[in-house]
């Protein structure tokens with residue numbers, strides 16, 4: 001069985017290790033969602049990851065609801081992402097862009113656009129906005145006739161990602177965002193071909209993934225799911241049926257890897273008392289399976305040794321330790337992340353964590 005330090009090939013990309021960087025929103029772009037020089041420095045510092053997954057990156061204004069997050073719909077964004085991908089490649093790294101439509105958790109104060117979702121629902125809690133935290137508003141259900149346009153938005157963003165020099169894209173279908181809002185019956189009350197039975201609720205995931213594959217190739221298309229329990233008020237009455245079916249559909253499409261975020265009952269960023277669906281998904285999905293949430297070095301090694309996973313993504317540990325693989329290899333103590341600078345602007349707590 002492999003260890004975290006063994007290489008793994010995904011598509012035509014050789015990843016030198018299985019210690020990957022999880023997608024992390026950091027809010028260091030401009031108000032127009034354009035990447036900055038700081039972001040090039042931050043990602044290049046972390047180039048020793050087997051693979052970097054970027055922060056969630058908006059595919060359109062409609063899908064973007066996070067202050068200062070990056071986007072991938074304009075020529076200016078593509079040009080500045082190129083600076084980021086060049087810096088990572090020059091530092092010897094590999095980087096996928098995480099494609100994001102937030103659906104009902106887009107707050108209209110950001111761009112004056114009413115949020116869209118599977119159905120007319122309102123997320124619980126409050127949105128991060130430029131004017132502080134504000135309660136979410138009710139989403140407008142996407143019309144059947146709008147779905148081709150939505151898929152086209154993903155395609156444009158994926159094409160832009162490749163033009164910007166990314167090695168591939170990861171569809172963000174996790175954490176209670178748009179695709180997840182369609183997947184789970186707590187937020188999808190549709191009665192058309194995108195609602196009701198499981199095969200209908202996974203249709204959007206399948207169609208978007210298919211379109212991404214046509215655009216950038218199966219060897220450059222990955223997906224992230226978060227199966228076990230509530231995410232931002234999005235939940236399902238039968239996760240053990242839904243998510244293996246979704247994974248089987250992705251398996252049939254031949255995506256390059258599937259990443260699962262599944263916090264446990266003692267999770268330190270999200271908790272769930274529902275068991276992980278990963279063991280069922282491992283049977284339904286034959287490709288490269290990547291696990292996430294609260295992994296340390298020992299748990300990561302154990303997951304690989306038992307055959308439960310092929311690679312592990314580390315979020316907060318990579319945030320605070322630009323040289324995480326080196327620290328793991330040498331047993332060097334880790335820096336601890338400071339949540340106060342997770343989403344703050346500027347260099348502090350972003351590019352200031354020291355390498356050992």
Ligand SMILES: Cc1cc2nc3c(=O)[nH]c(=O)nc-3n(C[C@H](O)[C@H](O)[C@H](O)COP(=O)(O)O)c2cc1C
Nearest residue numbers: 022023024025055056261293294295314315316342
């Ligand atoms: C500051 C911060 C930002 C995050 N942003 C994203 C994101 O943009 N996309 C995503 O899929 N998950 C995001 N997550 C979740 C992480 O990818 C990961 O699932 C979580 O941190 C648990 O992994 P860890 O225990 O290794 O940190 C974020 C987490 C944190 C702490």
